Structure formats: structure tokens, C-alpha cells
Amino acid sequence: MNRRSFSVPISFGIFLVATSNVAGHQFAKSNEPRQFSNLAAPRERDTILDPRPDEKKKDKEVQAKNPKAEDNPEPDVPYWPTPPTVVDKMLEMAEVKKGDVVYDLGCGDARILVAAAKKYGVKGFGFDIDPERVKESLDNVKKNKLEDLVTIKKADIFTLDLKDASVVTLYLMPELNVRLMPQLEKLKPGSRIVSHDWDMKGAKPKEVVSMRAKNAMGLERVHKVYLWVVPWEKE
Numbered sequence: 512m513n514r515r516s517f518s519v520p521i522s523f524g525i526f527l528v529a530t531s532n533v534a535g536h537q538f539a540k541s542n543e544p545r546q547f548s549n550l551a552a553p554r555e556r557d558t559i560l561d562p563r564p565d566e567k568k569k570d571k572e573v574q575a576k577n578p579k580a581e582d583n584p585e586p587d588v589p590y591w592p593t594p595p596t597v598v599d600k601m602l603e604m605a606e607v608k609k610g611d612v613v614y615d616l617g618c619g620d621a622r623i624l625v626a627a628a629k630k631y632g633v634k635g636f637g638f639d640i641d642p643e644r645v646k647e648s649l650d651n652v653k654k655n656k657l658e659d660l661v662t663i664k665k666a667d668i669f670t671l672d673l674k675d676a677s678v679v680t681l682y683l684m685p686e687l688n689v690r691l692m693p694q695l696e697k698l699k700p701g702s703r704i705v706s707h708d709w710d711m712k713g714a715k716p717k718e719v720v721s722m723r724a725k726n727a728m729g730l731e732r733v734h735k736v737y738l739w740v741v742p743w744e745k746e
């Protein structure tokens with residue numbers, strides 16, 4: 512066998528091993544029932560309905576040993592930071608002034624609260640469900656020596672009592688803004704709510720501003736900022 516014809520079966524063998532590993536990995540990770548399209552029909556119906564009893568048992572054992580997986584639920588929306596010029600516009604539209612208490616629901620790296628504390632000397636509370644964001648926020652607050660003014664907590668925003676806030680800032684999603692309405696309705700009269708990019712169906716904004724700004728990757732687009740004052744007018 513010459514060198515070339517010898518290398519073909521070896522390459523094919525490597526390919527087979529590699530693809531079988533990839534397929535195995537997908538099965539191990541997937542929660543979907545396995546597809547048996549290349550096999551004879553399974554004899555019993557529950558073969559399909561309960562496709563991975565062993566893996567499920569293993570998952571439960573891993574979870575029991577690692578309660579952190581349950582303590583850290585997935586964020587409802589991923590992290591995208593608000594560009595600094597949009598942050599300034601949000602605080603300006605909310606007419607932040609001395610004595611205000613700003614809550615950022617899903618605070619990311621706490622840039623809105625840091626800007627509010629630096630520019631207006633106001634207290635801020637940031638809440639995020641993602642431990643990585645909480646750490647970034649704490650680092651940002653520390654770097655700017657704002658520990659006296661800005662507090663960061665790991666929390667699910669849908670569990671919060673917002674009665675102590677006079678300004679609430681949001682950069683979430685339209686349906687999440689709507690889901691927050693029962694909590695936002697309980698804010699003191701005169702409290703301001705500002706939302707980057709997203710409206711809140713059922714609540715008529717007092718003001719909407721469009722502005723161009725670059726995101727963290729340098730891409731420029733039009734951003735919107737919505738303002739509501741509590742109690743808001745119904746739409």
C-alpha cells in the first residue's frame with residue numbers, strides 16, 4: 512500500500528471517531544427526546560416518552576450536590592450595556608435631583624447608577640440576577656469610590672418592592688416592562704420611570720426621545736428613551 516492509499520483509511524477513521532464524539536456530546540447535552548429515525552420502531556411507547564432515565568437521574572444527583580445551579584436562574588434578557596450618552600439622556604429626562612433614589616432593574620455593570628451618583632450625588636440601588644454582572648457592578652462602584660451612595664444586590668427584579676425608589680431605570684424588553692407594571696404602579700406619585708428602547712404596552716409615555724448613539728462595538732443606531740410619571744396615563 513503506497514503512502515497516499517494508507518492515509519485515506521486513517522483519515523476516514525479519525526473522521527468517524529470525531530463525528531461519533533460530536534453526536535454523543537449532543538445527545539448528552541440535549542433535553543430533547545432522541546430521534547430513532549434509523550432504527551426499527553420502538554416496541555413500547557414509553558421508550559420514546561422517557562428517553563433518558565439514567566441521564567435524568569444523573570442530572571438530579573449533580574443538582575443535589577451543586578445547589579448553585581438552582582440558585583442562579585437564567586436572566587430573562589441578556590446583558591447589553593446602555594451607551595453613555597443614552598445613560599445621560601435617561602437621567603436628564605427623569606429630572607434626577609438631590610434626594611432622589613434611583614433603582615436600576617437589571618443593572619448590568621451599574622453604569623446608570625454610577626453616572627447618577629457622580630453627576631447628581633444621588634443614592635442608587637442596582638439589582639441583577641446574574642452573579643457575573645453583580646461582580647462587575649461591585650467592581651465599578653468600588654473603582655469610582657461610590658460605596659456610600661450605590662448598593663448592589665443579586666435579586667430577581669420580579670420579586671422586588673419598589674416603594675423606596677423615586678426613579679426607576681429599565682433596559683429590558685417590552686414584555687418584561689409589562690410584567691413589571693404591577694410593581695411599578697405602587698411607586699409613589701411623581702416617581703419617574705425611564706426605559707431605554709422599549710415601551711410599556713398599556714401605559715402612555717409622557718415623553719419619547721430618539722437619539723443616535725454607538726454601542727460598545729462601535730455600531731451606531733437610533734436609540735429611544737421613554738419616560739412615564741406615576742401614576743401614568745393609560746393607553
Ligand SMILES: C[S@@+](CC[C@H](N)C(=O)[O-])C[C@H]1O[C@@H](n2cnc3c(N)ncnc32)[C@H](O)[C@@H]1O
Pocket residue numbers: 585586587588589590591592593615616617618619620621622623638639640641644666667668669681682683707
Ligand atoms: C440589557 S441589560 C441592561 C443593563 C443596564 N441596565 C444598562 O442599561 O446598561 C439587562 C440586564 O438585566 C439582567 N436581568 C435579566 N433578567 C433579570 C431578572 N429577572 N432579575 C434581575 N436581573 C435580570 C441581565 O443579567 C442584564 O444584566
